[in-house]
Amino acid sequence: MTAVSLGMPRVYHGEGNIFETEAFPKYAAKELTNEQLRANLGFATHKIRTKREHVVGELPDWQGLRTAGSMIKQRVMANLPEYLEMFEKNFTAAGGHVHWARNAEEANQIALDLIRAEGVDEVIKIKSMATAETGLNEYLRENGVEAIETDLAEEIVQLADDRPSHILVPAIHFNRTQIRDIFLKKIDGVSVDLSNDPADLAEASRIRLRDKFLQSKVAVSGVNFGIAETGSLSIVESEGNGRMCLTLPDTLISFMGIEKLLPSFEDFEVFLQLLPRSSTGERMNPYTSLWTGVTPGDGPQNMHVILIDNGRTAVLDDEVGRQALHCIRCSACMNVCPVYERAGGHAYGSTYPGPIGAILSPQLGGIENEYNSSLPFASSLCGACYDACPVKINIPDVLVHLRGKAVDHEKAQGDFKGGKKDPHYQMDAMMFGAKQLFSSGKLMSLAEKGLPMSKLVTGKDHKISKFPGLVGGWTKYRDIPEPPKESFRNWWKKEAPKASRRDSSERVDIQALIEQNKGKVVEAHQQAEQRGQTIAHPAEEKEQ
Amino acid sequence: MRIALFSTCIVDGMYPKVAKATVDILERLGHEVVYPQGQTCCSQMHVNSGYFDDAYPIVKNHVESFEEWDFDVAVAPSGSCVASLGHQQPMIARHGGNEDLAKRAEMLADRTFELSNLLIDVLGITNASEQLGSYFPHHVTFHSSCHGMRLLHLGTRQQDLLRTVEGLEYTQIEDIDQCCGFGGTFSFKNADTSGAMVADKVMHIEKTGASVCAGGDVSCLMNIGGALSRKKSDVRTLHFAEILASTKESPLKIDGPVSLSIAGGK
Numbered sequence: 001m002t003a004v005s006l007g008m009p010r011v012y013h014g015e016g017n018i019f020e021t022e023a024f025p026k027y028a029a030k031e032l033t034n035e036q037l038r039a040n041l042g043f044a045t046h047k048i049r050t051k052r053e054h055v056v057g058e059l060p061d062w063q064g065l066r067t068a069g070s071m072i073k074q075r076v077m078a079n080l081p082e083y084l085e086m087f088e089k090n091f092t093a094a095g096g097h098v099h100w101a102r103n104a105e106e107a108n109q110i111a112l113d114l115i116r117a118e119g120v121d122e123v124i125k126i127k128s129m130a131t132a133e134t135g136l137n138e139y140l141r142e143n144g145v146e147a148i149e150t151d152l153a154e155e156i157v158q159l160a161d162d163r164p165s166h167i168l169v170p171a172i173h174f175n176r177t178q179i180r181d182i183f184l185k186k187i188d189g190v191s192v193d194l195s196n197d198p199a200d201l202a203e204a205s206r207i208r209l210r211d212k213f214l215q216s217k218v219a220v221s222g223v224n225f226g227i228a229e230t231g232s233l234s235i236v237e238s239e240g241n242g243r244m245c246l247t248l249p250d251t252l253i254s255f256m257g258i259e260k261l262l263p264s265f266e267d268f269e270v271f272l273q274l275l276p277r278s279s280t281g282e283r284m285n286p287y288t289s290l291w292t293g294v295t296p297g298d299g300p301q302n303m304h305v306i307l308i309d310n311g312r313t314a315v316l317d318d319e320v321g322r323q324a325l326h327c328i329r330c331s332a333c334m335n336v337c338p339v340y341e342r343a344g345g346h347a348y349g350s351t352y353p354g355p356i357g358a359i360l361s362p363q364l365g366g367i368e369n370e371y372n373s374s375l376p377f378a379s380s381l382c383g384a385c386y387d388a389c390p391v392k393i394n395i396p397d398v399l400v401h402l403r404g405k406a407v408d409h410e411k412a413q414g415d416f417k418g419g420k421k422d423p424h425y426q427m428d429a430m431m432f433g434a435k436q437l438f439s440s441g442k443l444m445s446l447a448e449k450g451l452p453m454s455k456l457v458t459g460k461d462h463k464i465s466k467f468p469g470l471v472g473g474w475t476k477y478r479d480i481p482e483p484p485k486e487s488f489r490n491w492w493k494k495e496a497p498k499a500s501r502r503d504s505s506e507r508v509d510i511q512a513l514i515e516q517n518k519g520k521v522v523e524a525h526q527q528a529e530q531r532g533q534t535i536a537h538p539a540e541e542k543e544q
Numbered sequence: 545m546r547i548a549l550f551s552t553c554i555v556d557g558m559y560p561k562v563a564k565a566t567v568d569i570l571e572r573l574g575h576e577v578v579y580p581q582g583q584t585c586c587s588q589m590h591v592n593s594g595y596f597d598d599a600y601p602i603v604k605n606h607v608e609s610f611e612e613w614d615f616d617v618a619v620a621p622s623g624s625c626v627a628s629l630g631h632q633q634p635m636i637a638r639h640g641g642n643e644d645l646a647k648r649a650e651m652l653a654d655r656t657f658e659l660s661n662l663l664i665d666v667l668g669i670t671n672a673s674e675q676l677g678s679y680f681p682h683h684v685t686f687h688s689s690c691h692g693m694r695l696l697h698l699g700t701r702q703q704d705l706l707r708t709v710e711g712l713e714y715t716q717i718e719d720i721d722q723c724c725g726f727g728g729t730f731s732f733k734n735a736d737t738s739g740a741m742v743a744d745k746v747m748h749i750e751k752t753g754a755s756v757c758a759g760g761d762v763s764c765l766m767n768i769g770g771a772l773s774r775k776k777s778d779v780r781t782l783h784f785a786e787i788l789a790s791t792k793e794s795p796l797k798i799d800g801p802v803s804l805s806i807a808g809g810k
Contacts, residue, residue, distance in 0.1 A: 024734065025733060025734045025735070025736065025737070028734065028736060028737050029736040029737075032736050032737065032740055038740075338722055338723045338725070338741050339734075339737055339741075342737050342740040342741060343737050376594075377594075377729075377730065377733055377734065378734060378737070379727065379730065380690075380723050380725060380726060380727025380728075380730045380731075380738065380741070381592060381690075381727055381728075381730070382690040382694070382723035382727070383690055383691070383694035383695065384690075384694070384721070384723070386694070387694060400591060400592055400594070400632075402594075403592070403593065403594030404594045404595075404596045404639075405594075406594055407593070407594035407595055407596075408594075408596075423733075427593065427729070427733075431589075431590060431593060431595045431598050432598065434585075434589065434590065434598075435590065435595075435598040435599075435601065435602065437584070438553065438584040438585040438587070438590075438601075438602040438605070439584070439601040439602055439604075439605050440582070440584070440605065441580075441581050441582035441583055441584055441605070441609060442582075444553075444556070444557075444584050445581075448556070448557055451557070463773060465774075470732055470733070471732055472732070472735075473731070473732030473733065473734075473735030473738075474731055474732045474735065474770070476735050476736075476739060477735065477738070477739030477742060477743070477770075477771060477774065478739075478742065478767060478769075478770025478771045478773070478774050479770045479773040479774050480766075480770060481558070481766065481769065481770070481773070483557065483558055484557075484558065484559070484560050484561070486560065487556050487557050487560055488551050488555065488556045488560035488563040488564065489551070489556050489579075489581065491560055491564075492579050492581075493581070496579065499546075499576065499578045501613070501614065502546065502614050503614060504614050506546075506614070507614070507616055508545050508616040510616060510617055510655065510666060513666050513667075513668075514665055514666055516668070517664070517665055517666065517667075517668040520664050520665060520668050520669075520670050521664055521665065521699065521701065523670045524664050524669070524670040524671070524701065524704040524705065524708070525699075525700055525704050527670050527671050527704070527708050528700070528703070528704040528705075528706075528707035528708050529707075531707055531708060532707065532713070532714055533707075533714055533715065533716060535700060535703065535716045
């Protein structure tokens with residue numbers, strides 16, 4: 001008799017471009033020395049940030065929209081198998097073909113087979129995160145097919161033989177002079193007098209791409225939204241290159257992550273309000289394409305969609321982490337992120353940079369991956385991403401959750417390659433010591449009696465400027481002040497009057513007091529405003 | 545009213561003057577302050593570093609220490625630690641399989657207030673100069689700590705109290721909603737990114753021309769102050785409680801080593 005396991009089905013992690021190539025702190029340290037990159041990023045993120053704040057502020061029901069978006073996505077995730085089958089049925093009924101891919105390799109293979117069946121060696125592409133994730137372009141090239149990016153920023157990055165560093169603005173790390181130089185080098189027949197004016201740069205790209213649009217037989221796209229009820233697909237874009245790709249070629253192959261579904265057409269309306277405002281800071285995006293199957297004699301006659309898992313079901317398996325699948329790839333989180341703004345997108349390794357990447361990549365690829373386990377720690381947990389997220393993904397909470405998983409995994413491994421110098425060892429030791437101390441007020445009190453000893457290390461200038469080991473990271477940029485001679489706890493023990501214990505029946509009704517003082521916040525603000533500089537609320541008290 | 549002080553570990557060990565200032569303000573208003581001696585830390589450092597199992601006994605200790613005493617409200621001079629009580633302690637208790645502890649942690653968190661929140665919303669203070677006798681004739685700017693701003697939604701409570709202090713000149717910092725780069729263990733695990741963040745914060749502070757940068761969390765202030773010190777800047781950091789506690793009779797001096805003499809021998 002053979003033993004049969006009745007446990008949970010095993011989860012399959014994804015592959016492709018969802019991994020760090022080295023730990024985040026190291027990669028970031030290199031990027032931080034690039035002054036030009038920091039200037040470009042600072043300028044661009046601040047600009048989009050301001051635009052977004054403006055158009056979001058215009059909507060009286062923004063918080064309601066966020067809630068609606070979040071709830072629709074929760075419904076999709078709770079019923080994903082049913083919605084996927086509904087989508088498959090309706091997409092097929094409308095004349096399309098549905099393909100299922102468990103991972104990046106399978107998705108790429110399916111696409112290559114479809115392209116080969118058309119007998120072409122060049123395809124045009126709409127900017128797509130899913131194909132970047134699966135590494136389609138590289139895969140096709142290895143197999144003799146050229147994929148031409150038609151989104152301006154993707155084209156720049158492709159011509160520069162570089163990687164995108166942002167979801168929405170892949171070339172955010174280049175400024176216009178750098179872009180002109182790339183065009184001069186890489187576009188055949190471009191005028192040597194090409195200026196760095198955005199209109200001139202766009203024109204150079206337009207001339208190059210026009211021929212491609214008219215001659216290509218096959219286009220590859222991603223998908224912004226799939227609608228289960230009707231079997232429709234949608235692409236939201238700014239430049240019109242997408243519309244060209246979706247309508248001119250005979251064959252259209254769309255890559256879609258299985259989480260991209262919306263239940264019905266009605267739900268689409270919520271996201272068409274959320275996405276452009278959060279992403280480009282526009283009220284409405286210039287082009288919204290929506291198609292349902294094949295129309296004889298009009299548009300692509302061969303329509304394919306490749307539904308990709310590549311680790312998504314593993315994400316769905318995590319009760320806390322699964323909200324990462326709600327992401328609509330707007331990039332608002334990276335535009336407000338102080339870490340992204342300094343380190344840049346490449347430091348995150350994966351196709352998905354910034355705060356969302358820090359929670360998505362380690363879940364798609366598995367926290368067990370040596371380098372991806374550094375991603376959840378690449379955040380100061382300031383929470384700006386959560387406030388900006390149009391579908392209310394609680395990124396800081398998921399980051400902390402994944403840190404827990406990373407530590408558990410690392411502890412289970414149990415070996416410290418670097419011995420006592422291994423940062424993991426030092427972290428474990430520090431946390432263990434602090435735990436012992438923080439578990440008892442008595443022990444704290446005793447330990448704090450040693451505070452005057454700190455004099456031995458602070459020296460004449462009353463500060464610590466260099467600390468060994470892990471904490472050396474702190475003293476690389478800052479001093480540590482001299483600790484006090486006596487802790488508060490020990491001072492209080494000596495100085496404070498002995499309070500008598502009392503009974504809970506003597507308790508004041510705090511809720512009643514709060515009710516009574518309801519207008520005081522506004523009153524305090526007004527009193528302060530009368531005395532000088534007027535200031536705005538740094539963050540309005542918003543509903544989460 | 546009987547108010548239990550949660551000093552927080554970092555104030556207790558590194559900035560006792562902030563806890564003393566907090567006590568001073570509350571006693572000035574006629575309240576009794578008690579200090580549950582068993583308390584240590586909210587556990588946030590462990591939680592945010594991913595050490596959930598190690599955080600558990602710390603959470604348990606916090607809840608039990610405060611349950612030993614009867615009081616009307618608890619207060620802490622920190623937005624971050626107060627946010628952690630409601631936000632993380634129940635999660636850690638549940639992670640440790642103790643639903644009862646989770647519920648008790650929630651109840652305690654509901655009764656624990658950040659200082660400006662307590663002063664304005666519970667005690668009805670709207671003017672520091674008139675109601676607390678606060679006096680601080682210096683040019684001050686302010687760092688709005690993330691967790692107070694985004695998790696507790698404190699709005700401008702701390703700044704508003706500061707701006708009603710007699711003699712205080714206030715200048716708002718540029719990009720006030722930007723993190724200073726502290727982030728607990730982030731500050732040394734991602735030292736270079738954190739260092740770049742605090743460098744920008746310090747630049748904005750110096751641009752205001754203020755001689756003091758106030759704030760509501762000493763952890764952020766230790767980060768900012770440490771970077772200012774490294775730059776040999778003349779700007780110093782102070783917790784807003786220290787400024788509110790300063791009076792004409794017993795003014796807080798900012799030249800030389802900062803120390804606060806508290807009226808009444810305490």
